[in-house]
Amino acid sequence: MDIRGNMTMSYLGVPRLHFAGTFLARPSTINNDIANYDPTTSPLDPGWNPDGDARWDLLGCQVTAAYYADGTSAASASADPIVGTPLISISSPPAKIVDLDPDQQLVSEIWGLRVRLGGPASGSLDARYRVAAFCDLWPRAQQSTGDQPLGASYQSALEDIEWPQAPASRFLADLHRASPDLLSIKFNLDGINLDQGPTLGHGRVVGTVGPASADEPKHFVLGRLLRPSRQQGKNQRSAFTFAQARVCTDRKKVIVDLGNSLPTTTPGGPIDASLIGEVELAVVDQGGRATTLGPVQYQADDWYTSTAGVQEFPDGRTLSDAQLAALEGGRLALLPAGSGGVGPASRPPLIENASSSVLRADRYVYRLNPGDEATVELYLTKAGKPLAGETIALAYAPQRLPAEETVGTPESALAFPTPTIPEKTDGNGRVRFTLKAADPGNPRQFIDGQVYGVAYSWPQEQPGQAQADPSLFVSALVWDAFTFTPPATWWGTVQPILSQYARLYPFMMQFxxxxxxxxxxxxxxxxxxxxxxxxxxxxxxxxxxxxSRAKRDMILGWFAAGAPEGTPPS
Incomplete structure (x- = not known):
């Protein structure tokens, strides 16, 4: 279906289910420190998990609620047998969590994940999780310090679905009818435990599964975006972060995902009412006057685990025609209850930018060999609808990367259109551009390749009170060209590569x-x-x-040639 139509699908719709439980992330942390790549560095900085094996897993996750295609819901197994069933990883060996680069550790991806949803009583489905990076990393437990207070979210697609025959669950039957080939999944992570012991790397996960459409983005909702307000003080920060929303005109509902947007008292702890207070979702018109759509019910019992932070507005009824009309020209906002509106100096908890626009790349992490090309797909919406005929600007943005050293050079190793993409957004608000990789020339000496940030923007965006979205860039790792004089030998070509892995990933020593x-x-x-x-x-x-592909091919060729040792260095 054309994404301009009314049947846009995502996890912010129906049918959908929510789940909650524990995640496990067990990366090796020796490779987080740039200095550890230098073979002369001793001792190594081990980080919090030097023996990590990169395992990523779901532990004890269960379905907490299900919403049918007609909008009614089930909150117990007696109402629908899907409730209370597990969501587990069936990957063998376990899925992996992987950083792009030591100079870009803020887009960690999950690779090789396959999940099973359901159980014997309900029927179960198996599906492959499309590789995705996390986004919206922020200090969620704001009264704590370090990495443990951080929260983040993953959104992706479930593909290659194996459905149960004649499921006993009405929900699974609804979901199959709505979206037989593709599903949308979003989950929020927080409260990771970094203390040594049996629960090292464990944290809280809540999430949502719903329908998806093949012609829509897989890693964000083609809808609206509530943003934290810009703070007045230089060192001030908002107690909130970005929240996706969608106006369902067919059901006359606004659905908002606050799952990774509200602060907590402690890492993985309760939502912090002292920082939030009583808040409500509203539509703010051009004059700053607010039309209330209803309170956020975050203080209700088990709200977070039973909803994953997803709430429909208004509760118990549908949007009036006047409210739907207000949404066409107004901005969604999260406001203190009873505030009545937004003034020029107001700092509402969350609000759309003044243009009610969203620009996002669907996929935003790339690994490229010299000579490779990759297509980046961007989507632009205004008030949740595709915006056609617009020009998108591009620029090198090394400053966006959390790097310890110089990155993004030489620019000649990653080419793309500048200063703007020649084509304009199409009728679906979509435009594409190509990344072209060349040899960076080993600028980081002990680390293969170079990492780049590519920023994109819509010049007509009007921020208003809202913060700029710091995630509006693409991260790309471009590997160095690799050549050698045949034949490949252990001492001449292979040992310098594999010995670095032995140094950085000591968990491999058991194998x-x-x-x-x-x-x-x-x-x-x-x-x-x-x-x-x-x-x-x-x-x-x-x-x-x-x-890199060249180094991998060399090593496999070396094995095929009998793995000659060659001459040790003198």
Whole structure:
């Protein structure tokens, strides 16, 4: 269906279900420190999990509520057997969580995840999770410090779905009818435990599964975006962060996802009412007057786990024609209850920008070899509707990356249209541009390649009181060109590559010492097997997905040639 139509689908719709439980993230942290890549560095900075194996998993997740296609709901197994059933990972080996680069650790991706939803009483479906990076990382537990207070979210698609035959669950039957080929999944993570012990790497997860359309973005909702207000003081920060929303004109509802937007008292703890107070969703007109759509019920019992922070407005009724008309020209906002509106100096908790516009890249993380090209797809909406005929600007943006050293150079290694994309947005608000990779020339010495930030913007955007979205850029890792004089040998070409993995990922020592020729040769068939897998397979090696195609092909060729040792350095 054309995304301009009324049947736009996403997890912010019906049918949908919510789930809650625990996640496990167990990355190795030695590779987080740039200095650890230098073979002369000693001792290494271990970080919080030096023996991590990159495992990512869902633990004890259960369905907490289900909403049918007609908008009614089930909150118990007696109402629908899907409620209370597990959502688990069935990946074998386990899925992996992977940073793009030590100079860009804020777009960690989940690779190789396959999930099962349901149980014997309801029927169950299996599906593959499309690789995705997290977004909207922020200090959610604002009275704490360090990394444990952080929250983030993942949104992606479930593909290659295997449905149950004649499910006993009415919800699964509704979901299958609505979206048989593709589903949307969004989940929020917070409260990760970084203390050593059996729950190291555990944290809280809540999420939502709903229908999806093949011609819509997979990693964000084609709708509206509530943003935190710009703060007046230089060091002040908002107690809130970005929230997606969607106006369902067919059902006459506004659905807002506040799951990663509200602060908590402690990491993984209760939502912090002292920072929020009584708040309501409203539509603000051009004069700043507010039409209330209803209170946010975040203080209700089990609200967060049973809704994943997703709430429909208004509660118990539909939007009036006047409210629907107000949404066409007004801005959605989260306001203190009874405030009545927004003045020029107001700092509402959340509000759309003054142009009610959203510009987002669907996929925003890329790995490129010299000579590779990749297509980036952007979508522009205004008041939740596609905006056609608009020009999008592009620029190099190394300052967007959380880097410890110089990144984004040389610019010649990543080409794209500047200062604007030649084509304008189409009738679906969509425009594409191409990234073209070349050899960066090893600017970081001990780290292969270079990492780049590419910023995109709509010049006509009007921010108003709203903060700019810091996620409006694409991250790209471009590997160095790699050549060698044949034949490849252990000492001449292979050992410098594999020994770095042995140094940075000591968990591999229980299987193979990648820095030792004898150990590598003894495990040759196993190493070859995992290096030949599709990178989306959970068993692919290296798990960090940071080995260039040229180096991988050289190593596989070396194995095929009998793995000659060559001459050790004198």
């Amino acid at each position: 193979v010492d990648l820095g030792d020729y004898g150990s590598v040769v003894a495990n040759r068939s196993r190493i070859e097997q995992v290096m030949k897998l599709d990178p989306e397979h959970p068993g692919y090696m290296p798990v960090t997905r940071d080995l």
